[in-house]
Amino acid sequence: MKFIKSLCAASLTALSVAQAGCVMSGGNYYCSETDAVVFSNVGYSGSYKDVTSMDESSGVCLQDTVSFSGSLAPLDEELSVHFRGPLRLLQFGVYYPSGGSSLGKRDNQVQEEPCEETVQSHKHKREVAVEYVQVTSTVYVNNKGQPVTSSVAQQEAPGNPATDVVSSYTFVNTIVTPSTSATPSTGTSATTVLTGGRAGSSSPEPASSSSIVSLSSSTKSSASASSTSGSSTSGAWVRSSYFQPGSASNCVFMNHQGGSAGSGVWSAAFGNSICYASSDGVSGASSAQALGDVTIKSGQEYMIFSGSQCSGNDCGYYRKNIPAYHGFGGENKIFVFEFSMPYDTAGSGYNQDMPAIWFLNAKIPRTLQYGKSECSCWKTGCGEFDLFEILSPGSDKLITHVHDGQGSDGTSTGGGGTQDYFQRPTSGTMKAAVIFNGSDKTIHIVKVDDDFDAQLSSDVVNSWLQKSGSTAALA
Template structure:
């Protein structure tokens, strides 16, 4: 049965939420931060959406051509191939990808003999890194299907319709956003307000029960053991390729006056380019440098199984599929001594793999990023020296949570990111377990249950 609330009841709920947030959330460096968490759930992921896909990059005219592409299916567009991106200061100690039911390939439905057991690393310095300087104007905990409410200082509200989105629309800085866990039939209410405070939905009394329902659904719908199809530890890789944006500088990739450096193989230092795939070494990649991981499976040809990609690049598949688990172990030590762009602002994020295969940084018409083909920030520092890692989604309906993971400056953080198509959720979870060749259902269910029962620590 759908939950129905009157405007009066909604205002009462908002009042309690506002009071909770005033005590719990702080504003620092242009961003709101609420409570430390060990798990974040994105619910109701998966929309049929059209974005602009690159179909040609013309070096003679410096013009990119795009065409409409429709992404659909469970967790779309995050069921498409993804590349994994890292920005220093960071030391990556482990990375792995798991698939259910013994599907241990880099991509589902790929031929076994196409897989290549080599992994590459990248570290890069880029002039314009606009995608990871997000300024959050809201504080939202997305745990289940939410209703979105905008409230002014006097408590006035205006009904705007129902919501049933991944994380809700982007919110102008003139609004304060409250996200409460109600039901898929709840109404959203909106009015303008001064940006004096942000409110976390953790105050909703229905949060725990909704999260528990999510946990039950997730656990009951996970079938079979999970097999590790890709794995990295320093100096050794299986079915992954490290890259960066040093194309044309060291024997791989290309450079042009139109589009600059393409992606390239990364050397073991995580910074230089390389002529062939290399495993990342036991190194700390400094501020201002980035590297990325693709699978070990080469694209079979331009405009073929990978779609269009820039001529002359080392083109590899990303990690696709409705159900998959990424695992990480990493450290993000302080690095305040330099003056690099994004100094002491480490991050780990996912991109639709089409983006770096065309142009990650540069003319917006030369990638599908601006039109919503998918970015998910898993762990991101928003201001230099911060110890709070935020998560955020971009795929045409930006949103996220202002609860945060604690940045591992001295030790390491182990985490799993679970894409669960059965209930359209993505879970980001701190974990303690080892990343063996296989994960049991019991372990995965435990992770899902943990994230479902509590999205944030008290």
């Protein structure tokens, strides 16, 4: 989402979406509706180019190499949370494990401050009975992203294009059988592995036979939701940040109107910086304000940082004279959302009727989210995670995708995703949780019905982790 749709994409070695029962719509492939997506094998060791200075007069930015390593790296670094309209946000929260959680020590010790205002929680429960039948297959791919046979893969011939740098991926193909009370789209979900990049869309495009891997296996097994996930927690999760319209605790709303209303800066070289957002989400403000109960229009954006202000060098380099705040860091954390994305057909501008919610490495907006590529770490793969993204105007299918250097040459064109989709909540609201689990290198995105209380019990979190759905294995 760093450069909206034009650069938030990658080419991939994937299941044949045609054989998986997927359909093309608006230039993108979609497979089955899902209530959960699990990213596995997240995190690797690598590096990116971090900004070390920005000259407002010349427009020159200098960078230096930063190395990282970890079970969810670089997405375990501090993240900012971004929203694009048409969108209405009803709840947002961040949780960290208490001392008793099996996921490890709490990554952020900031405690939530008492809210001065509360609003009635929203409940939108629906019962869906789904049977999951999984088909697995191991696929071998060479360094050109071309499928090879297992016998060829076992040959060791350095320098031979047919066998050089062979990777092995296990695909899980989930066939969804809804009950009569549920009406998700039929078809077969696709697990995808990305190995390179293209500009355009984060959905796979038809490719030549040399870059498409078809899933074919006679190995079938019925799997319950509880048996498809190895993730679990013990102990409560404590809420550190929370928002409801008109009330924000330990979280700060910002947008890109710097220099216009008493916070942030503007220059001819870099344009507007980030600044405090007013309660309407789209105007600038001189101090932090809680977002109101507003629906922002197409193309309008705001973002959320934690309530902890940067001090000294603890946030790294950031643009001078901006309100600089920490993001949400750590490899064990939970984000929760309640939102709606109504249709917006009134205009026809850029990103018309294409709402989205996504994470960025918090260094990106603190330097330059939109502009020269050398003035942020985005292009070199410091991390973006699209949670719920509409890829074409008026679509009702929300796609999720990771963009970082994993599985590529160390740029933002790596990562992975799935062509299964969440149904866009155009009327009513959708509740969702995003669970970062460093212990098994997974990130879960799940639709939920539970209330977002000050603490989440291990039973509640485990029920979210055990939801089965689409899978996306990063290389």
